[in-house]
Amino acid sequence: MGMWQMPAHCEFDSRTPSIPECRYRAMWAYNAQNDSIRFGVQAKNYGLDWTGIGFSRDRLMPDSDVVYGWVSPETGNVTLIDGHLDGYGPPRPDVRRDVTRVSGSLVNGITSLQFWRPRATGDRDDVQFTDDDCFYFLFPYDTNRYKPGVMRHRSTPMVSEQRICIRPCMMMMMMSCVCRV
Numbered sequence: 001m002g003m004w005q006m007p008a009h010c011e012f013d014s015r016t017p018s019i020p021e022c023r024y025r026a027m028w029a030y031n032a033q034n035d036s037i038r039f040g041v042q043a044k045n046y047g048l049d050w051t052g053i054g055f056s057r058d059r060l061m062p063d064s065d066v067v068y069g070w071v072s073p074e075t076g077n078v079t080l081i082d083g084h085l086d087g088y089g090p091p092r093p094d095v096r097r098d099v100t101r102v103s104g105s106l107v108n109g110i111t112s113l114q115f116w117r118p119r120a121t122g123d124r125d126d127v128q129f130t131d132d133d134c135f136y137f138l139f140p141y142d143t144n145r146y147k148p149g150v151m152r153h154r155s156t157p158m159v160s161e162q163r164i165c166i167r168p169c170m171m172m173m174m175m176s177c178v179c180r181v
Contacts, residue, residue, distance in 0.1 A: 001029040002164060006141040012042060012110050024141035026053050032168045035119050037129065038101075039067070043141070045111045048073070052113070054085070054138030055127040059159045062087045064138060065127045067099055069113050071106035078104035080115055084125040094125045119166060134165035 003025065010022035027040040043051035052068025054061070062085055069080035080102045083091035098121040104113040119129040127135050142155035 001027065002166075003027045004137065004139055004158075004160065006139065006158065012044075013108065024051070024139060026137070026139055028166065030119070030166045030168070031116075036116050037119055037166055038114070038116050040112065040114045042110055042112045045106060045109050049111065051111050052140055054140070054157065055135040056138055056159065057127070057135060059136045061085050061138065061157075065125065066091050066138070067115060067117070068140070069102075069104065071104045071111050071113070073106055076106070078102060078113065080104070080113060082117075082126075094123060096121075096123050096125075098123050098126055129166045131165075131167045134163035136160050136162075137164055 005025040006023050007020050010020045010025075012022045012025070021044075022042070023044045025040075025042045029038045030036075031038065039053060041051050041053055043049065045051075048070070050068050050070045052066055054064045054066040056064040064085045066083045066085055067080065068083065068091065069078065071078050080099060081091070082094045082097045082099045084094055085091050099115040099117045101116045102114070104111065106112075117126075121128065127133070129135070137160040138157045139159070140157040
């Protein structure tokens with residue numbers, strides 16, 4: 001299982017002064033039984049904010065694979081979009097949606113989104129996690145409103161320092177391995 005959060009050693013709803021409150025957390029875990037990845041994203045919500053995660057070949061936003069969404073505070077409905085960044089503009093939804101088992105919540109100002117996706121989707125707009133292909137992760141920790149359309153993030157997303165590989169362990173196929181190259 002992998003995780004990234006902002007700030008590094010934080011808790012959501014921290015009641016301890018020495019522990020900072022989280023603004024964003026992303027988690028992922030590989031399931032070897034069905035060759036898929038479970039993702040979870042949590043973010044401090046300042047109203048009608050979107051959140052998500054992205055995958056890049058080169059640490060840059062253009063030509064990146066993204067999954068982003070939000071939870072409506074009025075209805076509780078979850079919206080999750082499998083998309084692609086062609087440049088530095090708004091993401092373009094993929095023609096084919098490769099995320100499944102979508103769920104989410106908005107509780108006490110924290111948006112939580114969960115979804116699954118195959119490691120290799122076969123979709124040309126998605127990155128293909130293989131035993132040899134690893135990617136930089138994009139963490140949009142300071143996003144913006146999703147109405148009247150997804151607005152640009154308030155701050156440039158953080159990018160993983162190294163490529164992250166998601167692949168089966170060689171010793172035990174039932175276990176998951178998350179490796180940094």
